Amino acid sequence: MTVHESVASPGCGCDRRDMLPSLISIDEALARIAAHAAPAGQTGTVALDSAVGRVLARPVRSRSMAPAFDNAAMDGYAVATSALRGPGPWLLQVVARVPAGQPATTSVAGAVAARIFTGAPIPAGADAVVMQEDVVRDGEVIHLSRRPAPGLNIRPAGSDMAKGATVLDKGHRLGPGEIAACAAAGAGFLQVQRRLRVALLVTGDEVRHAGDARKPAQIWDVNTPMLTASLAAAGVEIVASAHGGDDPSGLVSQLSGMAARADLVITTGGISVGEEDHVKPALAALGGEILFSGVAIKPGKPVSFGRIGKASWLGLPGNPLAAFVTWQIFGIALIRGLSGEVAHARTRRHVVTATELRRKPGRCELRPATIAGFDAHGREIVRFEDATHSARVGRLPLADGLVFLPADAESLPIGALVEFQPFCRS
Numbered sequence: 001m002t003v004h005e006s007v008a009s010p011g012c013g014c015d016r017r018d019m020l021p022s023l024i025s026i027d028e029a030l031a032r033i034a035a036h037a038a039p040a041g042q043t044g045t046v047a048l049d050s051a052v053g054r055v056l057a058r059p060v061r062s063r064s065m066a067p068a069f070d071n072a073a074m075d076g077y078a079v080a081t082s083a084l085r086g087p088g089p090w091l092l093q094v095v096a097r098v099p100a101g102q103p104a105t106t107s108v109a110g111a112v113a114a115r116i117f118t119g120a121p122i123p124a125g126a127d128a129v130v131m132q133e134d135v136v137r138d139g140e141v142i143h144l145s146r147r148p149a150p151g152l153n154i155r156p157a158g159s160d161m162a163k164g165a166t167v168l169d170k171g172h173r174l175g176p177g178e179i180a181a182c183a184a185a186g187a188g189f190l191q192v193q194r195r196l197r198v199a200l201l202v203t204g205d206e207v208r209h210a211g212d213a214r215k216p217a218q219i220w221d222v223n224t225p226m227l228t229a230s231l232a233a234a235g236v237e238i239v240a241s242a243h244g245g246d247d248p249s250g251l252v253s254q255l256s257g258m259a260a261r262a263d264l265v266i267t268t269g270g271i272s273v274g275e276e277d278h279v280k281p282a283l284a285a286l287g288g289e290i291l292f293s294g295v296a297i298k299p300g301k302p303v304s305f306g307r308i309g310k311a312s313w314l315g316l317p318g319n320p321l322a323a324f325v326t327w328q329i330f331g332i333a334l335i336r337g338l339s340g341e342v343a344h345a346r347t348r349r350h351v352v353t354a355t356e357l358r359r360k361p362g363r364c365e366l367r368p369a370t371i372a373g374f375d376a377h378g379r380e381i382v383r384f385e386d387a388t389h390s391a392r393v394g395r396l397p398l399a400d401g402l403v404f405l406p407a408d409a410e411s412l413p414i415g416a417l418v419e420f421q422p423f424c425r426s
């Protein structure tokens with residue numbers, strides 16, 4: 001008995017080993033996306049306040065040291081430690097008051113102190129700030145009983161950023177942390193990549209807007225809202241969103257209109273092998289190029305990638321979970337490549353399984369999974385459904401990411417090490 005026969009089981013046959021050679025691996029598909037997803041190259045300037053989600057086109061360098069001047073980290077008293085003779089306690093005359101935002105005009109020379117507030121510049125001569133809780137104030141004199149170390153509670157100029165230092169390289173997507181660093185560097189305007197223009201075409205005669213009245217055999221559209229949300233989170237501009245029927249000439253005209261306006265056209269449905277699957281023939285009629293069609297994964301096997309004219313095309317399967325999973329794996333990688341975003345550190349990590357697993361080998365399975373806790377070694381434990389149902393999204397809100405079940409694994413013991421990729425929510 002061959003290995004193939006031993007794993008064959010009744011069903012649609014789409015996992016049959018002899019069906020797999022035409023499918024490529026996840027890594028090969030990602031490599032083809034990386035090789036063909038170049039940014040449009042157009043850039044523009046945006047104000048820092050509206051830069052969230054944009055990708056930097058030029059590095060940001062600090063316009064001055066940060067902080068720009070030595071300043072107090074606490075409300076208290078600035079003193080010169082070298083003037084504190086003997087073992088103490090010391091009585092120091094308060095000779096100045098320095099609030100934040102005002103220059104320190106009086107120096108701290110000798111056994112005196114300056115009242116100072118958090119963020120205020122350190123007066124000349126002072127080299128420590130004693131917290132007000134650590135002194136006793138009596139009129140214009142403070143009693144200090146413990147010797148402060150030089151540098152105590154002082155934030156030195158340049159301790160966060162040197163002048164001219166590269167704060168952020170090009171290719172970074174700007175989130176709150178990046179924006180904070182740019183603001184501290186004095187970058188009020190940023191040079192960013194043009195926002196990606198994306199068109200979405202959700203196909204299928206049976207599909208109706210979520211919540212609308214349905215006739216028998218019609219279904220509510222999951223893919224449009226799901227992908228619209230994903231695209232909004234990815235910071236792209238949705239230039240068109242339409243529903244396409246299972247009608248070859250209609251799809252040709254919709255796709256050609258979208259490809260003329262968008263950097264990326266995303267379709268869902270209509271890419272399998274049935275005679276009602278018209279997306280690839282429509283692409284062929286438009287002289288499009290298919291760079292891959294079919295990846296050895298479950299769900300999402302028919303996922304496809306190519307070009308229509310100058311636009312990239314990502315063909316996601318119609319089954320909603322398959323569309324969701326392939327978006328997470330390939331869609332986000334494609335958006336990043338087309339946006340000029342630098343390759344991210346590996347987003348997958350290793351976790352351990354909570355239960356024993358038996359499955360049909362063939363394709364790498366990407367199952368929605370929930371981080372359930374930690375084992376005795378501090379490793380994350382994941383739980384997931386005992387089968388993949390590519391049309392079911394009801395339990396998706398419970399999942400934290402996707403677990404990768406290796407193509408050849410027929411069984412896995414409890415505690416098996418598997419790869420896990422958290423969902424990208426942005």
Ligand SMILES: Nc1nc2c(c(=O)[nH]1)N[C@H]1C(S)=C(S)[C@@H](COP(=O)(O)OP(=O)(O)OC[C@H]3O[C@@H](n4cnc5c(N)ncnc54)[C@H](O)[C@@H]3O)O[C@H]1N2
Nearest residue numbers: 014204220221222223269270271272277301317318319322
């Ligand atoms: N003979 C074969 N049939 C199928 C194969 C195969 O290899 N041989 N592959 C199966 C797999 S795997 C998948 S995945 C699907 C993918 O098919 P399509 O991408 O062509 O998608 P459709 O046929 O248009 O739809 C599939 C399924 O999803 C429902 N759907 C479609 N759009 C939506 C939407 N916007 N919201 C909610 N649900 C949607 C649709 O009604 C179908 O039930 O093909 C298998 N068949």
Ligand code: MOO
Nearest residue numbers: 299300301322390
């Ligand atoms: O296995 Mo399909 O690829 O149903 O999603």
